[in-house]
Amino acid sequence: xxxxxxxxxxxxxxxxxxxxxxxxxxxxxxxxxxxxxxxxxxxxxxxxxxxxxxxxxxxxxxxxxxxxxxxxxxxxxxxxxxxxxxxxxxxxxxxxxxxxxxxxxxxxxxxxxxxxxxxxxxxxxxxxxxxxxxxxxxxxxxxxxxxxxxxxxxxxxxxxxxxxxxxxxxxxxxxxxxxxxxxxxxxxxxxxxxxxxxxxxxxxxxxxxxxxxxxxxxxxxxxxxxxxxxxxxxxxxxxxxxxxxxxxxxxxxxxxxxxxxxxxxxxxxxxxxxxxxxxxxxxxxxxxxxxxxxxxxxxxxxxxxxx
Amino acid sequence: xxxxxxxxxxxxxxxxxxxxxxxxxxxxxxxxxxxxxxxxxxxxxxxxxxxxxxxxxxxxxxxxxxxxxxxxxxxxxxxxxxxxxxxxxxxxxxxxxxxxxxxxxxxxxxxxxxxxxxxxxxxxxxxxxxxxxxxxxxxxxxxxxxxxxxxxxxxxxxxxxxxxxxxxxxxxxxxxxxxxxxxxxxxxxxxxxxxxxxxxxxxxxxxxxxxxxxxxxxxxxxxxxxxxxxxxxxxxxxxxxxxxxxxxxxxxxxxxxxxxxxxxxxxxxxxxxxxxxxxxxxxxxxxxxxxxxxxxxxxxxxxxxxxxxxxxxxx
Numbered sequence: 001x002x003x004x005x006x007x008x009x010x011x012x013x014x015x016x017x018x019x020x021x022x023x024x025x026x027x028x029x030x031x032x033x034x035x036x037x038x039x040x041x042x043x044x045x046x047x048x049x050x051x052x053x054x055x056x057x058x059x060x061x062x063x064x065x066x067x068x069x070x071x072x073x074x075x076x077x078x079x080x081x082x083x084x085x086x087x088x089x090x091x092x093x094x095x096x097x098x099x100x101x102x103x104x105x106x107x108x109x110x111x112x113x114x115x116x117x118x119x120x121x122x123x124x125x126x127x128x129x130x131x132x133x134x135x136x137x138x139x140x141x142x143x144x145x146x147x148x149x150x151x152x153x154x155x156x157x158x159x160x161x162x163x164x165x166x167x168x169x170x171x172x173x174x175x176x177x178x179x180x181x182x183x184x185x186x187x188x189x190x191x192x193x194x195x196x197x198x199x200x201x202x203x204x205x206x207x208x209x210x211x212x213x214x215x216x217x218x219x220x221x222x223x224x225x226x227x228x229x230x231x232x233x234x235x236x237x238x239x240x241x242x243x244x245x246x247x248x249x250x251x252x253x254x255x256x257x258x259x260x261x262x263x264x265x266x267x268x269x270x271x272x273x274x275x276x277x278x279x280x281x282x283x284x285x286x287x288x289x290x291x292x293x294x295x296x297x298x299x300x301x302x303x304x305x306x307x
Numbered sequence: 308x309x310x311x312x313x314x315x316x317x318x319x320x321x322x323x324x325x326x327x328x329x330x331x332x333x334x335x336x337x338x339x340x341x342x343x344x345x346x347x348x349x350x351x352x353x354x355x356x357x358x359x360x361x362x363x364x365x366x367x368x369x370x371x372x373x374x375x376x377x378x379x380x381x382x383x384x385x386x387x388x389x390x391x392x393x394x395x396x397x398x399x400x401x402x403x404x405x406x407x408x409x410x411x412x413x414x415x416x417x418x419x420x421x422x423x424x425x426x427x428x429x430x431x432x433x434x435x436x437x438x439x440x441x442x443x444x445x446x447x448x449x450x451x452x453x454x455x456x457x458x459x460x461x462x463x464x465x466x467x468x469x470x471x472x473x474x475x476x477x478x479x480x481x482x483x484x485x486x487x488x489x490x491x492x493x494x495x496x497x498x499x500x501x502x503x504x505x506x507x508x509x510x511x512x513x514x515x516x517x518x519x520x521x522x523x524x525x526x527x528x529x530x531x532x533x534x535x536x537x538x539x540x541x542x543x544x545x546x547x548x549x550x551x552x553x554x555x556x557x558x559x560x561x562x563x564x565x566x567x568x569x570x571x572x573x574x575x576x577x578x579x580x581x582x583x584x585x586x587x588x589x590x591x592x593x594x595x596x597x598x599x600x601x602x603x604x605x606x607x608x609x610x611x612x613x614x615x616x617x618x619x620x621x622x
Contacts, residue, residue, distance in 0.1 A: 040424060040425075043421050043424055044421075044424065044426060046417075046421065047418065047421045047422065047434055048434070050414070050418055050434075050437075050438065051433070051434050051437035051438065053495075054437050054438055054440070054441055054495065054498070055437050055440070056463075057441075057449065057452050057453055057456055057495070058440070058441070058444070058449075058452075060452070060456070060463060061452045072455075073455075073458070073461035075461065075463075075466050076466060077463045077466060118346070119346045119347045119350065120347070122343040122344070122346060122347070123343060123344050123346070123347035123348070125343060126339070126340045126341075126343035126344045127344075130336050130337065130339055130340035130343065131333065131336060131337060131340070132336075132337035132338075132340035132341060133337070135340065138344060138348055141348070141351065141352075141356065142347070142348075142351060145351055145355045145356055147552065148355055148359060148601075149552070149555075149556050149600070149601060149604065150556070151556055151558075151577050151580055151597050151600060152358075152359060152362055152597045152598070152600070152601040153354065153355055153358035153359060153362065154580075154584075154597070155358075155362055155365060155580075155584045155590055155593050155594045155597060156357070156358035156361035156362050156365065156594070157354055157358055158584070158585065159361075159365075159372070159590065160353075160358075162372065176350075176353075176354040178346070178350055179346065179347045179348075179349075179350025179351045179354060179355075180347075181351060181355070184347055203332075209335060209336060209339050213343075234443055237445070238443075238444065238445030238446065238447070238448070239445075240445065240446065240447035240558075240559045240562075241558055241559065241577075244562075244581075245581070245585050255445070255448070256445045256447040256448050257447070259445075259447070259448050259451060260447050260448070260451065260563050263451045263454075263563075271455055274451060275452065278448045278449070278451060278452060281445060281448055282444055282448075285443045285444060286440075289436070289440060289443055293436065296439075296443070297435075297439065297503065300439070300442070300499070300500060300503050301503050301504065301506075301507050
């Protein structure tokens with residue numbers, strides 16, 4: 001109904017007077033005129049320009065990371081690598097505890113990803129497929145916490161972590177990130193699409209409740225699990241705020257924190273080395289984007305910016 | 308729920324389970340529900356739900372982790388509204404959010420619509436990937452790169468502006484420019500998210516309405532305002548709400564690029580929370596700022612939904 005109103009409005013009021021003019025061609029003809037071609041290619045050029053702007057800083061980072069540190073700031077900017085000074089990639093390990101940052105980042109991210117896959121699939125299954133008193137209330141609690149900003153809970157969580165002696169440990173980053181309201185919600189949606197009859201059939205075949213979950217339902221919810229895993233990976237691999245608050249010793253730093261710290265004491269001296277570190281930190285993200293773009297896009301479209 | 312019982316009944320008939328067995332099964336599945344939920348519910352309670360309540364209570368206390376907490380009533384909130392430095396963070400954040408959300412929505416809508424034009428499939432996929440990829444990088448690390456980009460004398464930004472005859476802009480060293488450089492960096496990083504949400508709406512615009520608009524000769528600005536925007540308005544609303552919530556929490560970019568300077572010109576609310584709670588160990592004051600931030604986010608989000616009835620068009 002609303003659609004009708006919308007389509008009839010321009011037909012009756014806006015276009016009719018215009019159509020009466022002798023030199024105005026019918027709309028279909030007009031679309032192929034030189035002006036329309038120009039606007040078509042103009043738009044494509046604008047889209048390409050936007051893509052270039054989006055990728056330019058990354059391209060510059062890669063090519064500068066391969067340049068002699070003294071020539072980091074060459075103008076006019078060189079967009080393609082010219083020197084291939086791979087030494088910068090070794091230097092970043094020598095001038096900072098880069099190997100530690102990298103290892104810590106891998107430990108934290110992998111532990112969070114696995115933990116979130118476990119908690120989200122168990123809770124998502126319970127909400128979608130199991131009947132118990134209080135289900136709606138508990139699901140409401142989960143939904144209500146989806147949008148709570150991390151900054152609101154960070155002070156109490158910091159106090160908790162300090163009190164239980166987890167300050168300056170990787171555990172302080174890992175354990176609080178295990179429960180995921182968004183992941184739980186997402187997994188529930190995936191389990192909802194699996195018909196109930198499967199559980200019935202499996203239990204007649206003598207499968208226990210755990211087997212019904214693990215062998216029947218979970219494999220069918222794999223795409224959801226992939227989305228949860230990728231979003232968690234991406235968010236926590238790049239995370240900066242919590243590590244900055246919780247960690248204090250450089251040997252415990254994660255990658256983004258370590259890189260910002262490195263930039264702090266390198267200043268603008270040899271930025272090629274800092275950029276080499278940044279490029280290394282980008283590689284896993286790029287690899288995952290290339291091999292699993294479908295899941296990345298789907299997860300983001302569902303609004304999952306937070307891990 | 309209704310289907311569950313009917314399934315159960317059917318099965319009772321078919322396999323001749325006794326009612327007692329069925330009750331046992333139901334109880335077992337209910338128990339299993341609690342067991343499966345416990346890690347998430349306990350975790351969400353400890354690390355999100357209870358901390359919200361604690362943050363509220365904490366905002367009524369003065370505490371530095373070392374001496375005993377002292378109840379001060381609303382003193383932290385009174386301090387907040389009279390503390391010029393903190394008020395500046397709210398003002399900066401308001402300007403930041405308005406610019407960032409506006410730019411994100413405008414550019415993302417333009418790109419999403421542009422992508423609907425006839426073009427080879429590989430080009431469309433490639434462009435989409437280019438718009439989304441920055442989102443997947445670390446905001447903190449990439450802010451390092453953009454700090455170099457905006458360097459006054461050696462940065463790429465000023466080099467290209469120089470080519471078109473614009474004098475070097477003191478991007479990060481001068482007060483109105485610094486906030487704008489941080490906005491641009493934030494928009495560059497977050498654009499992909501807004502873009503994807505709007506793209507979802509644009510891709511599902513009904514063909515017949517667009518064809519009708521074509522036949523009627525609606526083009527250009529008029530077509531955008533009267534046809535396209537109403538059709539994508541539901542996803543514009545989602546994009547507006549989400550990008551608002553994200554922008555209100557901005558921290559990484561200003562922290563890395565300017566540490567809040569020059570002066571306090573790029574100091575945001577979350578930087579204020581960080582300084583109060585974790586650098587000065589004024590946990591109560593930090594909690595009070597975070598509570599105000601949360602309430603503002605909730606209020607403006609509610610307002611956005613409220614106002615949306617005037618411009619969002621559901622089919």
